[in-house]
Amino acid sequence: MxxxxxxxxxxxxxxxxxxxxxxxxxxxxxxxxxxxxxxxxxxxxxxxxxxxxxxxxVKPEREKLRQQAIAIHRDSRGSAGARTIAGQLNQLGENVGRYKAASLMRDAGLISSQPRKHRYKIVNDEPTIAPNLLKRQFNVDVINQVWCG
Structure with missing residues (x-):
């Protein structure tokens, strides 16, 4: 029971x-x-x-804000985050804080990605040097016998 x-x-x-x-x-x-x-x-x-x-x-004003957030994110080439989107929306006359902007980004599936600084590749190996076959003998007797570049 x-x-x-x-x-x-x-x-x-x-x-x-x-x-x-x-x-x-x-x-x-x-x-x-x-x-x-x-x-x-x-x-x-x-x-x-x-x-x-x-x-x-679906709330129409939230959908409008979401579309504006998508446009701002696209114009920034994917680098705008919640703070940037909130600031841009406030400049457009919308009253949006960064948490609401983050919620709009989450709803739209937007992720901010900052481009990384260019870094040169560090090689630990010794460079391979081609053998010196000419040994500074640049005068040749026959055409197409020696090529260099």
């Missing part, structure tokens, strides 16, 4: 709220036990229903 009733201690560890809500939705498909699952995972039912209602909505 104790197997039927859910008990504490089964909360999904290291799971964010949207992951826990997805798990509740998956488990509650078989039976209508949303109330018990929300209680078990310590998620308010209002949060569960709010998440289901707003799951697929």
């Amino acid at each position: 104790g197997e039927r009733y859910l008990k504490k201690g089964y909360r999904s560890l290291n799971a964010r709220q949207h992951q826990t809500i997805a798990l509740i939705e998956l488990l509650s498909r078989e039976q209508n036990i949303v109330k018990q699952l929300c209680h078990l995972f310590e998620i308010p039912r209002s949060s569960y229903h709010y998440h289901l209602k707003h799951r697929g909505l």
